[in-house]
Amino acid sequence: DDKLLSEPLGHPDFFNVQELFSLKDLFDARVHLGHKKGCRHRFMEPYIFGCRLDQDIIDLDQTMQHLQLALNFTAHIAYRKGIILFVSRKRQFCHLVESTARDCGEYAHTRYWQGGLLTNAHIQFGSGVRLPDLLIFLSSLNNVFEPHVAIRDAAKMNIPTVGVVDTNCNPCLITYPIPGNDDTPSAMELYCKLFRMTIIRAKDKRRQTEVFNELR
C-alpha cells in the first residue's frame, strides 16, 4: 500500500503527460493569444512573449512547461483518489466544463459562488463534508473581471490550485498557473480534453496497480 503511493513520486513524469500535447497543438488551438496591451496584468509580464499590434502573445515554451507540471500534478492527485473541482465562471463554456467533470467522475462549479462554500463548508453542507483536494480554474476571473473568490478561499484552506491565467489575470495565489488563452472555444476544448485524458489515465493506472497487487 505504501509502495502503491510512493512509487509514482519517484518519477518526474510517471503518467507520461508530455505526449498528450505538443507546441503545434497549442498554437492551432490559439492558446498563445492574449488580450490587448491595456488589459495586461503586471504579474503576467514574465509569461508574455511579445506584443503585436497591441495584442499580447503568450510564450508557448513557458506554457508547455507549466502545462506539463500542472497535468502531472492533477494526475498524481487523481491517482491518490483526491476530489477535483473544476471552476469556471465563463458562461460560454459552463456546459462544456460541467460535461468534462461528469465524464471524469469529478466535480464542477460553474455557477454563482456562494461566499462560505469552502470556508464555511461544515455549516453549509453538514458536518462530515470532505472538501476538494484540488481546484482547477479554467478561467480565473469572474463575470466582473475580478479574481475569482475561490482562489483566495483555496489558499486560505490550504487547497492547491491549478489555473489557466490569461494576460489580464493575477497568477499570484495559484499554485500551478498555466499562462494561456481562456476566451477561445478551441483553447477551452483543448484544456478540457487534456484534463479529462490525464484524470482518466491516472484513475485507470490506479485501478490497474490495485488489481496487480491483489493478484499477487
Place this chain on the structure above:
Amino acid sequence: LRLIYTTTAVQRKNVGASGPEKYTEAFIKKQIEEFNLGKRHLANMMGEDPETFTQEDIDKAIAYLFPSGLFDKQARPMMKHPTEIFPEQRKIQWGEDGRPLHFLFYTGKQAYYSLMHETYEKLLNVQKYQDELTAQDLPPKKEKKNLAGSRWLTKIELEEMLLEKLSDDDYSRFVQLLQKLMTLPCGDIEEKYIQKFSKAVPVQLQKVVTEPLKYDEQGVAFSTGEGTRKTARATAVVYDNGTGKITVNGIDILHYFPVLQDREQLLFPFQFLGRVGKHDMVCTVSGGGRSAQAGAIRLASAKALRSFVTEKEVEFMRQAGLLTLDPRVKERKKPGQEGARRKFTWKKR
C-alpha cells in the same frame, strides 16, 4: 505547552442553525411498523376486520374515539401513513470514502443546477438538429403548439419536485430557458421533456350556451330565465306571438308595480331589442323589496329573451349590462360604528 480544558458549551459556540430535523431511514421504517401495528389494534377495537381496514375507516375511527371541536382540521388528532406526515428528504449526499455522489454537489443547489444543465443540453441538441436540417436544405418544421391550454409548474411545485429550496431569480431563469426551448422551431423533439414541466389548465372561459326554444301545447314558442337582485329571486317565462301582457305572481304589472320606475325596468329588455308588443311574460318573484323585485325580473326576462335573438344581439345585451348579475347587497354593520359606514358622532371633548 499547557493543556487547555474547554467545556462542550464553549466548543459549540459558533455552530449555526442546523436546518430541519433529518429523519433517518431506520426511524421512518420503525414509524411505518408502528403505524401498521396501530392500524390492526384500531381495527380490533372497532370490531372490524384488520385485513380490510382502509385509511377512510381509520379517519372515521379516530374522529369517533377522539372527538375534537377544533376548527383547524390539521390540528385535530390524525393517524396517517408516515410517508404522508414526514416530509420527503434527500438522503445522505456522500459515500463512505467522503466523495459526494452528485457531480454538482459543491455548488450548493445540485438538483436545480443539474436541471439547468440538462435543459441547456436539450437546447444545444435542438440547435444542432436545426443546423443539420439547414445543411441538408430542408425547411424547418413549423407546428403551432397549444399555448393557451398549459401553464408552467409554479415555484412551489418545482421545489417539491427537486426537494430543494429555490429563489425567485432561479425559478424565473428556468422558466425563461424552457420558453426559449419551446419557441425554437424544432422543439418538437424535446416535447416529452418539456411536458414534464407543464400542466394543462382547464379552459376557464365557459361559453354560455343559449338554450333552444321550447314549444308548449298550442305550438307557441317560449323560454324561461332566472334572475336575482339583492334578496329577490325571480323566474320569468317569455311567450312568443304575444301582445305585451306581463303578469307577476298572478297579478298584472299595473297593479303589482304602481310606481312607473319599476315598470320601466321590466320593459327595458324588450325596448332595447325593439320587441315591446311582441312577447307575453309570466313571472314569479319572492323576497326583496319593490325595486329589488323589479331588477330581478328584468334580469330573468333578459336571460329568457336570449333564446329568441341572434348572437350579435345577445352580445349587445351583454354590453348594455342586461345580462349581468348586480352584485350589490346590503353591507353589514360593523361594531364601533352606527351603521355600515356611518360612525358615531365625534365629540371633541
